[in-house]
Amino acid sequence: MATATSLPNFLHGKNTRVLYVNPWFTSATFTANTTNGSYVIVATTAIVPISVGQSIIGSGIPASTVVVAIQGNTITLSAAATATASGVTMTVSSTGIGYDFSPYFNDVSVSTSQAAEETTTFLQGGSKTFIPGLKDGTITLSGFHDGTIGGTSSIFHRADATPYDKSILVFPAGGLLDSERCFMANAVQTKFDIKSPVAGVVTNDMEVQADGGVWRGNGQYLVVSTNGNSTAYTPFPAASSGTADTSKGGLLVLGLQLLTGGGTIAVNFQHSSDSSTWSTLATISSAGATVTPLTGTIHQYTRLQWVFTGGTNPSATIYYGFARY
Amino acid sequence: MAKANTVAYLVTDKAISLSYNGKNVFPGDIVSDFPGESISWLLEDGLITLAPVAPTPTPDPTPAESAPVEDAPASDVSAETGATN
Numbered sequence: 001m002a003t004a005t006s007l008p009n010f011l012h013g014k015n016t017r018v019l020y021v022n023p024w025f026t027s028a029t030f031t032a033n034t035t036n037g038s039y040v041i042v043a044t045t046a047i048v049p050i051s052v053g054q055s056i057i058g059s060g061i062p063a064s065t066v067v068v069a070i071q072g073n074t075i076t077l078s079a080a081a082t083a084t085a086s087g088v089t090m091t092v093s094s095t096g097i098g099y100d101f102s103p104y105f106n107d108v109s110v111s112t113s114q115a116a117e118e119t120t121t122f123l124q125g126g127s128k129t130f131i132p133g134l135k136d137g138t139i140t141l142s143g144f145h146d147g148t149i150g151g152t153s154s155i156f157h158r159a160d161a162t163p164y165d166k167s168i169l170v171f172p173a174g175g176l177l178d179s180e181r182c183f184m185a186n187a188v189q190t191k192f193d194i195k196s197p198v199a200g201v202v203t204n205d206m207e208v209q210a211d212g213g214v215w216r217g218n219g220q221y222l223v224v225s226t227n228g229n230s231t232a233y234t235p236f237p238a239a240s241s242g243t244a245d246t247s248k249g250g251l252l253v254l255g256l257q258l259l260t261g262g263g264t265i266a267v268n269f270q271h272s273s274d275s276s277t278w279s280t281l282a283t284i285s286s287a288g289a290t291v292t293p294l295t296g297t298i299h300q301y302t303r304l305q306w307v308f309t310g311g312t313n314p315s316a317t318i319y320y321g322f323a324r325y
Numbered sequence: 326m327a328k329a330n331t332v333a334y335l336v337t338d339k340a341i342s343l344s345y346n347g348k349n350v351f352p353g354d355i356v357s358d359f360p361g362e363s364i365s366w367l368l369e370d371g372l373i374t375l376a377p378v379a380p381t382p383t384p385d386p387t388p389a390e391s392a393p394v395e396d397a398p399a400s401d402v403s404a405e406t407g408a409t410n
Contacts, residue, residue, distance in 0.1 A: 229344075266342075268341070268342060268344075270344060272363075273363070273366040274360075274362050274363055274366070276345060276360045276362060276363050277343060277344070277345040277359060277360055277363035277367060278343065278344040278345065279340060279341075279342075279343055279367070279370065279372055280340070280341040280342045280343070280344070281341070282341075283341055283342070297370070299366070305344060307349060
């Protein structure tokens with residue numbers, strides 16, 4: 001009699017997406033050259049982190065202007081400059097900052113471990129015995145070096161200068177589907193190497209030590225243009241409504257990378273006991289990224305909701321990762 | 326089909342926002358159409374409370390002759406009830 005077998009479902013690494021979030025970022029200053037009537041400015045002092053969606057203020061830059069693209073030291077804005085000038089002081093700001101590192105790196109390793117504490121005593125038959133100890137984790141990234149204003153060097157230089165945890169979110173399958181598996185950690189950056197071989201590309205290695213463990217969760221990276229929400233997700237499909245709530249909180253990374261078309265957006269991470277009415281646990285409404293350690297009850301179902309207000313053909317790039325403790 | 330609830334509830338400040346049936350409601354909103362099955366956990370989480378009932382004004386047949394009624398000061402209440410510290 002034939003028996004049913006489950007077939008493996010392997011992933012190709014080419015689709016992996018890596019997001020890096022510094023929730024402590026508020027603003028940074030640099031200088032740039034502006035050209036009257038041009039949407040493009042050219043940074044003349046680099047080494048600051050900058051990301052699409054950030055607001056930008058400077059002489060000759062209209063109010064409410066945001067960064068819409070970064071290519072090397074050339075920055076495209078949402079509005080044209082009103083003056084031609086050199087060495088203009090620019091300030092970019094956002095509530096936290098998040099980067100999609102996928103264009104820079106080509107290898108990511110998420111490593112978790114658990115200590116085994118020896119409890120061997122006399123007269124136990126000659127074999128060592130152990131109990132589970134503390135969990136630990138690291139995430140390492142390696143790829144190519146970019147020393148321009150939005151590149152890896154700028155980002156990690158700033159990260160080193162901020163003595164607080166950053167977060168890394170890894171989607172092995174890309175994060176484009178509803179509630180896709182992800183790995184995430186709040187972490188202390190412990191290493192950033194630049195390798196410059198005489199006969200090769202300049203590369204970077206970067207390593208973080210998880211502060212509180214590496215967590216396996218679910219999340220998504222998506223571009224949205226109309227109001228909507230992700231499909232309700234529960235890791236407990238067999239449970240009745242509410243019976244699979246958890247009580248130890250969780251780790252939530254929430255990001256809004258770019259909003260175009262004017263108007264506003266509210267991106268809400270929600271939970272529900274019945275998949276009918278939803279309560280917002282955390283929200284983000286301006287470009288940036290937040291890391292929220294949630295406490296207490298997380299109901300059985302979770303989802304992401306996004307609501308646009310105003311604007312013309314608005315569009316936003318948003319992402320989240322969530323793991324229950 | 327979920328049974329609609331007809332009792333009015335106040336969304337508390339503990340809620341950032343609540344979503345149901347394509348609607349978003351916020352703290353301070355009074356809602357009477359939450360899905361019935363959600364009421365218990367929303368109350369348990371403190372996200373909603375029973376909405377305060379507005380007092381129904383009673384027509385006063387002789388308003389001009391009515392004497393104003395003032396609330397008694399707290400100290401007077403203590404004296405009347407014999408409460409001691």
